[in-house]
Amino acid sequence: MGYKMRLNGYYEDLKQSYLFIKIAQKVKEFQKARPETEIMRLGIGDVTMPLAPAVTAAMRRAVDEMGSAETFRGYSSDWGYEFLREAIKGHYAEKGVKLDLSEIFISDGAKSDAGNITDIFDADSKVLIPDPVYPVYVDTNIMAGRKPEYIAGNEGNRFLPLPDGRPADLIYLCSPNNPTGAVYNKDQLQAWVDYANANNAIILFDSAYEMFVGDAELPTSILQIPGAETCAIEICSFSKTAGFTGVRCGYTVVPNALKRKAGGDDVSVNSFWLRRQTTKFNGVSYISQRGAAAAFSPEGYTQIKENINYYKRNTKMICDMLSELGIWYTGGVNAPYVWMKCPNMSSWGFFDFLLDKAHVVGAPGEGFGDNGEGYFRLTGFGAAENVEKAVKKIKSVM
């Protein structure tokens, strides 16, 4: 007879994520019914601009190296290549954050790290997550048997919730935020850092959209906030910085000053993440790492900034339209996402309205959490001419 083999039952507690499936289905039906109508997509969270020339040049050189016996490279070091960690260290130095190379771990992307980092914490950790939110924070914790609590984003706090006194072990923050595009200022992040230090909590800070911040007063890293090095882990990526969604390269910073109890001892959280990664991960493509380092070269940096500014001009068109129409929104200015209030409609009601009348596709806020109901996400990641057309069309129907 043997054992009663079982799968991880917590997977059955996951809500099925219908958001993008449902969007795709509705768009397909619309297109079938009206095949002549051009649809404009402002719902996507994926980049569309090609890689910067400095990046592709570095990647071509890396491919050549891998094809030659003298320059071939096998497994990389446990942390990732030093040339890339040096480039990231330099990027942080320009923000006024001093990192040691041992604090930087190269990965295949922020989603992997955000999911995998849950491994190193106790199964019973109490998790606090803002709502609305990037669904990965919620789902990865449910998979591990944790029951996240939510902290409400709303118009009152401009979708930038602050500590409300509830205790927590792990706190997820994403700024600039996905899906709302809202950005915490220094005082607000300081409030979270002070709260985490006072409560022995760890903040998991997702800074994937940091390069979209133009306002010099706004923080682009939680490590710019005094005290963060004893309570925060920062997860970032080249996906939105350098258009790497299809190239796969990210990084996580775990400060050496960050210590917590395991068993009875105070241990370095960095050493736990190192152990997790050396055991369950084997590094990132050398070609991707060379490309990522080139994105932070002087030439590459100028080029990736140009792409980001292109997306930001798109986002500005969306913001200007909403201001003109007198519709409440947040985000947009320092983020690729605009989070707007649906005009007296539910999220999905507005989705249907916009598709039917303006032939524009966006993302219903309800798909990002209960507090997203009644709101809607538009993005600047499309082609400028499409965004321009979409904006005109929306204005004409509202």
Next chain:
Amino acid sequence: MGYKMRLNGYYEDLKQSYLFIKIAQKVKEFQKARPETEIMRLGIGDVTMPLAPAVTAAMRRAVDEMGSAETFRGYSSDWGYEFLREAIKGHYAEKGVKLDLSEIFISDGAKSDAGNITDIFDADSKVLIPDPVYPVYVDTNIMAGRKPEYIAGNEGNRFLPLPDGRPADLIYLCSPNNPTGAVYNKDQLQAWVDYANANNAIILFDSAYEMFVGDAELPTSILQIPGAETCAIEICSFSKTAGFTGVRCGYTVVPNALKRKAGGDDVSVNSFWLRRQTTKFNGVSYISQRGAAAAFSPEGYTQIKENINYYKRNTKMICDMLSELGIWYTGGVNAPYVWMKCPNMSSWGFFDFLLDKAHVVGAPGEGFGDNGEGYFRLTGFGAAENVEKAVKKIKSVM
């Protein structure tokens, strides 16, 4: 005061893995004491031959595509690109295994999948692992709080242990084996498959070294064994097949016929792995996927086979030497690894002897589990001229 935040205490149950650190340290000391002596490395598990020309050509084209607006690609599909899954499907068809594309998941490598797949099973799963073994199977389960049981490999079973009647939920098999190079035949794998089906267990089959099998009678996939589709998951990689240790691309096959209980229901294990991967992973570099597909093109296949044959000629030199010396060994013929008995010495004693007298570095078997004590791993992954020199030198000192 707040919560008593804790890290995952199971990490403290891990044995520190000193094997390769200790090897590096001893080599460094030796080199310092005798700087003029040339050291020959037969201990490495990493490839050294450059990528095949068909692979680098495909990767160069992929980089060009990513640099152009018309052909740029962002996120790939949840399973990975269809062109690569078609190539893998073709590779299996040649072994007589018919796969559906939905059964193939592209990943960044076998180590990631071998580690991450533990997520989808109940925390209390009973785990059975051969000893000696690739340490990742053991460590990833200890991290999840499981207490693996070991099944002994030894000279009696030629390091190919068979079911011994103990119940288990998860069984790890690796064939051709790392570290022993031993390969299960069809009858032996059939015994494991029958045992797993009878006991409701799942076999996690690591076939990373399958391309080294030359003997047509030996299985290169557990899915060649009748009944495997209801009890086995196969994890493989391009690392040793096409020299991708620095490029990162692997795959896992989860048959649609494989079902197990979760909560109260029978569910598809494939659907659980899909959910894990879509939540905690975001795909593999497009460039790596194009390179991997090219490795399975007619031209690429011929080229990667040439590289494998190069390594196999190295391994044969090592086997011939051991036969000549009358030393017991296994592996080698259908694997890059040779597993030899230490001549009246402990694993580390023989390491020191070989380094001191022959200036050859190998891997002490004790580092792969208790049953590895008294054995030693040599590999064919080096340059032919070095292996030749090393073999001569070993013969001269034994």
